[in-house]
Amino acid sequence: MQPKIKLSGINIRKKQVFFDQILIKTLTSRFESPFFIFSQKRLIDNYQLFYKAFNQYYRNTGIYYSIKTNYETKILKTLLDLNASTEAASYLEILLAEKAGFRGQQIILDGPAWTDEDIANAIKKNIKTFNVDSVDELIRLNTIAKRINKRVRISFRIFPEIKMSILKSFIEGYIAKFGVPISRAVDSYRIAKGMSHIEPIAISTHIGSMITDPSYYEKAVDRLIQLASILKSELNINIEEINIGGGYGIQSLNYYSLQNVILEKAGISNYSKAAPIEDFGKRIANRFKNQVDKYNLGNLKLILEPGRFIVSDTGILVTKVVAVKDKWIFIDGGINLIPESIFFIRRGFIVANKINSRTNHKYNIAGPSLNTADVLAVDQKMPKMEVGDVVIVLDAGAYSLSRSNQFTLLRPDALFITDKGQLTYLRKKESPSDILNKLL
Amino acid sequence: MQPKIKLSGINIRKKQVFFDQILIKTLTSRFESPFFIFSQKRLIDNYQLFYKAFNQYYRNTGIYYSIKTNYETKILKTLLDLNASTEAASYLEILLAEKAGFRGQQIILDGPAWTDEDIANAIKKNIKTFNVDSVDELIRLNTIAKRINKRVRISFRIFPEIKMSILKSFIEGYIAKFGVPISRAVDSYRIAKGMSHIEPIAISTHIGSMITDPSYYEKAVDRLIQLASILKSELNINIEEINIGGGYGIQSLNYYSLQNVILEKAGISNYSKAAPIEDFGKRIANRFKNQVDKYNLGNLKLILEPGRFIVSDTGILVTKVVAVKDKWIFIDGGINLIPESIFFIRRGFIVANKINSRTNHKYNIAGPSLNTADVLAVDQKMPKMEVGDVVIVLDAGAYSLSRSNQFTLLRPDALFITDKGQLTYLRKKESPSDILNKLL
Numbered sequence: 115m116q117p118k119i120k121l122s123g124i125n126i127r128k129k130q131v132f133f134d135q136i137l138i139k140t141l142t143s144r145f146e147s148p149f150f151i152f153s154q155k156r157l158i159d160n161y162q163l164f165y166k167a168f169n170q171y172y173r174n175t176g177i178y179y180s181i182k183t184n185y186e187t188k189i190l191k192t193l194l195d196l197n198a199s200t201e202a203a204s205y206l207e208i209l210l211a212e213k214a215g216f217r218g219q220q221i222i223l224d225g226p227a228w229t230d231e232d233i234a235n236a237i238k239k240n241i242k243t244f245n246v247d248s249v250d251e252l253i254r255l256n257t258i259a260k261r262i263n264k265r266v267r268i269s270f271r272i273f274p275e276i277k278m279s280i281l282k283s284f285i286e287g288y289i290a291k292f293g294v295p296i297s298r299a300v301d302s303y304r305i306a307k308g309m310s311h312i313e314p315i316a317i318s319t320h321i322g323s324m325i326t327d328p329s330y331y332e333k334a335v336d337r338l339i340q341l342a343s344i345l346k347s348e349l350n351i352n353i354e355e356i357n358i359g360g361g362y363g364i365q366s367l368n369y370y371s372l373q374n375v376i377l378e379k380a381g382i383s384n385y386s387k388a389a390p391i392e393d394f395g396k397r398i399a400n401r402f403k404n405q406v407d408k409y410n411l412g413n414l415k416l417i418l419e420p421g422r423f424i425v426s427d428t429g430i431l432v433t434k435v436v437a438v439k440d441k442w443i444f445i446d447g448g449i450n451l452i453p454e455s456i457f458f459i460r461r462g463f464i465v466a467n468k469i470n471s472r473t474n475h476k477y478n479i480a481g482p483s484l485n486t487a488d489v490l491a492v493d494q495k496m497p498k499m500e501v502g503d504v505v506i507v508l509d510a511g512a513y514s515l516s517r518s519n520q521f522t523l524l525r526p527d528a529l530f531i532t533d534k535g536q537l538t539y540l541r542k543k544e545s546p547s548d549i550l551n552k553l554l
Numbered sequence: 555m556q557p558k559i560k561l562s563g564i565n566i567r568k569k570q571v572f573f574d575q576i577l578i579k580t581l582t583s584r585f586e587s588p589f590f591i592f593s594q595k596r597l598i599d600n601y602q603l604f605y606k607a608f609n610q611y612y613r614n615t616g617i618y619y620s621i622k623t624n625y626e627t628k629i630l631k632t633l634l635d636l637n638a639s640t641e642a643a644s645y646l647e648i649l650l651a652e653k654a655g656f657r658g659q660q661i662i663l664d665g666p667a668w669t670d671e672d673i674a675n676a677i678k679k680n681i682k683t684f685n686v687d688s689v690d691e692l693i694r695l696n697t698i699a700k701r702i703n704k705r706v707r708i709s710f711r712i713f714p715e716i717k718m719s720i721l722k723s724f725i726e727g728y729i730a731k732f733g734v735p736i737s738r739a740v741d742s743y744r745i746a747k748g749m750s751h752i753e754p755i756a757i758s759t760h761i762g763s764m765i766t767d768p769s770y771y772e773k774a775v776d777r778l779i780q781l782a783s784i785l786k787s788e789l790n791i792n793i794e795e796i797n798i799g800g801g802y803g804i805q806s807l808n809y810y811s812l813q814n815v816i817l818e819k820a821g822i823s824n825y826s827k828a829a830p831i832e833d834f835g836k837r838i839a840n841r842f843k844n845q846v847d848k849y850n851l852g853n854l855k856l857i858l859e860p861g862r863f864i865v866s867d868t869g870i871l872v873t874k875v876v877a878v879k880d881k882w883i884f885i886d887g888g889i890n891l892i893p894e895s896i897f898f899i900r901r902g903f904i905v906a907n908k909i910n911s912r913t914n915h916k917y918n919i920a921g922p923s924l925n926t927a928d929v930l931a932v933d934q935k936m937p938k939m940e941v942g943d944v945v946i947v948l949d950a951g952a953y954s955l956s957r958s959n960q961f962t963l964l965r966p967d968a969l970f971i972t973d974k975g976q977l978t979y980l981r982k983k984e985s986p987s988d989i990l991n992k993l994l
Contacts, residue, residue, distance in 0.1 A: 182924060182962045187993040203924040203962040209986045213993065225962075227876040227884040227922035248884075250877040250941055291882055291920055291929070323926070436667040437690040442731055444667040453959075480731055482667035484622060484643040486763070489731070501690055519893075519959040522622045522643040522665075539994045546649045553627040553653065554979045 123156040123427055124464060124508070131466040131506070133430055134531045138466045141432065141529070142504055148433040148447030150510060150528040152540060154192055157428040158533060161196050164362075164420055167395025172403050172416055178222050180360050180421030181207040183512045186540040188530050189425060190214030199242070201419045205232040208239060218242065222357070222419075224271070224318075226251070226292055233258045237266055244268045245318045245357065247293060249302055252312065259311035269316030269357060270294045270302050274337045276321060276330055292320065296337055303345050314351050317341055320359030320419070324367065324459065326388040328397040334358055335398060339405040342414065357417035358398065363388025366427050366509055368460040391423060422512040429511030429528075432466075435503040441478055443499045445507075447526065448481010448488040452510060453517045456489060462508040463494060471497030479505070483522050515541070520549060563596040563867055564904060564948070571906040571946070573870055574971045578906045581872065581969070582944055588873040588887030590950060590968035592980060594632055597868040598973060601636050604802075604860055607835025612843050612856055618662050620800050620861030621647040623952045626980040628970050629865060630654030639682070641859045645672040648679060658682065662797070662859075664711070664758075666691070666732055673698045677706055684708045685758045685797065687733060689742055692752065699751035709756030709797060710734045710742050714777045716761060716770055732760065736777055743785050754791050757781055760799030760859070764807070764899065766828040768837040774798055775838060779845040782854065797857035798838065803828025806867050807949055808900040831863060862952040869951030869968075872906075875943040881918055883939045885947075887966065888921010888928040892950060893957045896929060902948040903934060911937030919945070923962050955981070960989055 125132040130139065134153035141151065161177075169175045178201040179193050185207060190200065191214045199220040202208045205228075211221050218240035226247040228236075233255055236244070246252045246268050259266045273293035294302045299317075306314040317338045321330055335358060342353040365388050399416065406414050431452060433445040452461075463479065465471070473495040481488035490507065518525050528540035565572040570579065574593035581591065601617075609615045618641040619633050625647060630640065631654045639660040642648045645668075651661050658680035666687040668676075673695055676684070686692045686708050699706045713733035734742045739757075746754040757778045761770055775798060782793040805828050839856065846854050871892065873885040892901075903919065905911070913935040921928035930947065958965050968980035 185993075204922075206964060206986055206989065207962055209990060210993075213990055225922070225924045226920065227886060229876065229886060248877045248879040250879065254941075291918070291926065292924075436669065437688045439688040439690065446667060446669060478731070480666065482644075482665070484665045484732075486731065501694075517959050517961045519957050521957045522647055524646060541992050541994055546646055549646065550649060550653055552981050553625075553650075554981055 123153050123430070124506070126469055129470055131464060131469055133506075135535055136531055136537065138432060138504065138506065142434070142466075145527055145529065146543065148431055148445070148451070149526050149543075150429055150431050150451075150515065150540070152186070152189065152429040152511060152528065152530050154188070154531060154533045157189060157192050157425065158196065160424050160428060161193060161198065164391055164395075164418075164423055165196075167391045168399045168416065168418060171396055171399035174413055174415045175399070176355070176415055176417045178357075178417060178419045179424055180419050181210055182516055183421030184425040184429070184514070185210045185516050186528065187214050188538075188540055189428075190216070193424070194220075204228070205235050208236060208241065212239075222417075224419075228254075230254060230258060234262060237262050237264050242267065243316055243355075245271050246306075247271050249294070249305060252302070252306055252309070256309040256312050265311050265313050267313045267315045268306060269314070269318040269355070270299060270306070272296050272299050272317055272319045272338060272341065274319055274321065274334045276333045276337075296341065299341055300344060300348060303351055304349055307349055307351055314345075315353065316355040316357055316417070317353055318357035318359065318417070320361060322361045324363045324388070324422070325361045326363040328389055328394045331358055331394065331398045332401045335401045335405055339402070339409055339411065339414070342411055343409040346411070353411075353414065355415040355417050356402070357419065360419040360421050360423075362391060362394050362420055362423045364423050364426055364509075365390065366462065425511040426509045427511060429514065431507040431510040431514070433505045433507060435499055435501050435505060436482060438499050438501060441476065442480055443477045443505075444480045444482060445490075445505050446482050447507065448483055448490060449485070450481065450483055450488075450521050450523055451518050451525070452490060452507060452514050453519070454513055456491060460491070461510075463491060463496070464506040464508065465497055465499070466504040466506055468497040468503060473497055475499065485521065520544070524548070563593050563870070564946070566909055569910055571904060571909055573946075575975055576971055576977065578872060578944065578946065582874070582906075585967055585969065586983065588871055588885070588891070589966050589983075590869055590871050590891075590955065590980070592626070592629065592869040592951060592968065592970045594628070594971060594973045597629065597632050597865065598636065600864050600868060601633060601638065604831055604835075604863055605636075607831045608839045608856065608858060611836055611839035614853055614855045615839070616795070616855055616857045618797075618857060618859045619864055620859050621650055622956055623861030624865040624869070624954070625650045625956050626968065627654050628978075628980055629868075630656070633864070634660075644668070645675050648676060648681065652679075662857075664859075670694060670698060674702060677702050677704050682707065683756055683795070685711050686746075687711050689734070689745060692742070692746055692749070696749040696752050705751050705753050707753045707755045708746060709754070709758040709795070710739060710746070712736050712739050712757055712759045712778060712781065714759055714761065714774045716773045716777075736781065739781055740784060740788065743791055744789055747789055747791055754785075755793065756795040756797055756857070757793055758797035758799065758857070760801065762801045764803045764828070764862070765801045766803040768829055768834045771798055771834065771838045772841045775841045775845055779842070779849055779851065779854070782851055783849040786851070793851075793854065795855040795857050796842070797859065800859040800861050800863075802831060802834050802860055802863045804863050804866050804949075805830065806902065865951040866949045867951060869954065871947040871950040871954070873945045873947060875939055875941050875945060876922060878939050878941060881916065882920055883917045883945075884920045884922060885930075885945050886922050887947065888923055888930060889925070890921065890923055890928075890961050890963055891958050891965070892930060892947060892954055893959070894953055896931060900931070901950075903931060903936070904946040904948065905937055905939070906944040906946055908937040908943060913937055915939065925961065960984070964988070
């Protein structure tokens with residue numbers, strides 16, 4: 115029915131669907147639909163796969179998991195036990211990391227618009243590095259650091275101005291929104307170096323999301339290491355770390371674009387597939403090593419900030435069909451829980467109770483909310499569908515719970531299968547009073 | 555600086571910006587940025603304007619406010635005191651209405667995917683009418699009504715298949731997703747009539763969102779009243795109410811479309827402006843009256859389900875500039891709080907501390923989250939901007955709090971100015987523990 119089974123944590127044995135080692139059918143009778151379920155084993159496997167992909171080619175590698183992708187405490191704890199560090203996008207995320215056991219020196223703070231309070235709190239927590247987005251931010255950071263009387267270690271987020279396809283640039287939106295253009299990087303570091311409480315020690319970037327081709331990272335590596343060399347020779351700044359951010363495409367998701375829609379309408383299946391993570395690791399780490407050698411930059415550390423790759427397929431959303439209407443099926447979980455637009459990403463679906471039926475029908479899959487845009491798939495090949503069928507939304511682990519909202523509906527249970535096979539909760543479903551009590 | 559002041563609840567006196575009767579500057583020094591602020595007076599005015607627009611031309615009119623647009627308790631209470639009824643999109647929304655004091659008979663339930671539990675609870679609460687989206691839903695409704703041993707009054711949501719512009723249909727997405735096509739309406743009502751615990755008494759529709767031209771509603775009125783006549787003659791079903799839903803465009807928002815973007819790039823300002831609500835009321839109500847007379851349908855009731863028109867400009871979001879970077883300014887509130895895409899709607903902005911400066915710069919306005927799509931405006935004409943400037947986001951009352959999320963950030967205060975001029979809260983800002991305590 116769908117080809118992504120190897121990648122999704124889903125197993126099919128004797129015509130039954132398992133996630134990790136748990137039979138989905140035993141859950142649907144026990145928990146109210148819809149519910150998320152996450153696999154700790156899958157999470158560990160993804161992390162180790164990612165780490166190894168880079169580390170085997172360049173030893174001095176640090177992984178800072180992007181908290182915003184999924185900030186559930188048990189997810190973060192698992193990653194801490196694997197020696198990961200974290201990237202926080204706000205002070206709230208520093209608190210989320212702390213709850214899971216991370217200390218300040220294991221946290222990088224990132225983001226374009228910290229408040230003064232965020233900055234002060236982060237400094238007090240001894241955050242490892244501040245990835246500064248603009249000179250305005252730097253000025254505020256220095257002022258506050260001075261007041262607190264602590265020196266802070268920073269990188270600038272550099273916008274490396276790599277040419278991507280026009281289509282990709284269009285869909286990604288406003289890539290130039292974040293960071294300092296590389297053409298102004300030296301000036302910005304010069305300003306930083308002149309500040310009393312700022313210590314520039316790293317260069318960071320983030321080139322996009324769902325990048326399918328490692329060559330974009332290779333170009334970023336070239337430019338950032340060249341920049342490190344210039345900073346050393348011109349400003350005597352000793353860069354210790356190059357942080358190339360996240361955005362590594364994963365193979366279980368299809369990157370959706372206007373071009374692909376048109377090709378598909380013409381009967382040509384042409385979705386962009388990401389390269390395997392082994393390719394990203396090998397090419398990026400080797401390029402890094404070569405460039406470090408070329409510019410004689412000693413033991414420069416390579417920092418990576420993966421998010422989606424680590425958690426996307428560690429979670430699924432298990433839903434039930436509530437109504438079938440010609441080409442439309444309505445399931446009981448939708449964009450409130452899976453907010454990423456189908457114009458960007460196409461994910462996989464499994465009909466758990468019809469695993470061996472032929473997928474000779476096409477449906478649009480709608481969520482339950484009274485919202486025109488609550489659509490999870492268009493023209494999805496499925497078996498003939500009926501009310502009560504169990505539809506599993508794959509790759510529900512990234513940007514789902516962390517971006518979920520309560521538009522007309524409460525948020526559901528999120529279950530967690532530990533690596534010992536125990537079933538527990540990440541969070542329990544909301545009750546009406548969670549909302550009602552907020553309203554004065 | 556911007557031409558929508560008359561419609562936004564904003565007043566400018568002696569170079570100072572007031573919302574309702576409150577000086578914004580007194581709030582920015584007192585409350586942490588960002589914050590929402592709502593005006594009860596504006597809410598009352600909007601409701602009365604809307605009601606009168608229709609009621610003066612057709613007396614038998616009922617207004618069911620769409621709860622999902624903004625479900626804050628004090629908003630709902632104000633509308634209850636004005637004799638409004640409500641449209642709920644889920645069982646949660648029935649509870650929200652009840653909290654504000656509405657009884658079951660003042661609530662219509664709408665939506666494509668109720669759970670069995672939703673239906674049972676709604677029946678027990680004596681909900682006035684169920685707007686049924688599909689025959690599947692009807693079957694479940696009858697089964698549950700039978701079990702509870704109560705007859706329920708229903709309408710079908712009819713998809714009237716009115717031709718809109720291709721552009722509008724494209725942007726609105728999947729309009730055919732909701733409701734029963736009018737070509738199958740008679741068959742569906744026949745099925746309903748044959749059911750033991752179903753009483754079909756109304757016809758409903760919802761033709762879209764931000765409709766700028768009343769003629770679409772006139773066409774819908776024609777088709778639904780003609781359908782009522784057929785149901786009477788062919789099936790002996792006595793339709794009491796025609797519900798033409800919501801979607802009435804408002805004049806303070808610009809409808810954004812690809813076509814308009816291209817025209818603007820060519821220097822031609824050509825945004826779609828909605829007709830005044832008086833025109834919607836006059837044309838829709840008169841058409842309704844004429845058609846009722848034509849088909850001799852006695853005292854058919856006209857039901858309206860406004861949402862955005864009632865609450866959009868009753869609320870503003872007051873933010874501060876956190877960073878300025880060439881063409882980009884970053885403010886401390888963004889799409890977490892104002893989730894509607896700028897590809898659909900263009901709203902107004904006011905720089906409260908620079909109200910008399912010339913708007914001779916163009917900026918992209920970004921929110922604070924580490925999300926490429928967190929952009930509230932592109933090429934917005936503004937004065938020269940600096941860190942600390944106060945940017946007011948207008949029309950922040952609809953689909954804002956009700957669809958807000960907690961992606962990396964907490965939700966802020968929402969203040970409320972009563973019609974007596976008292977400042978109070980709709981809800982208080984979240985604390986980290988609101989999130990941390992949910993995570994197990």
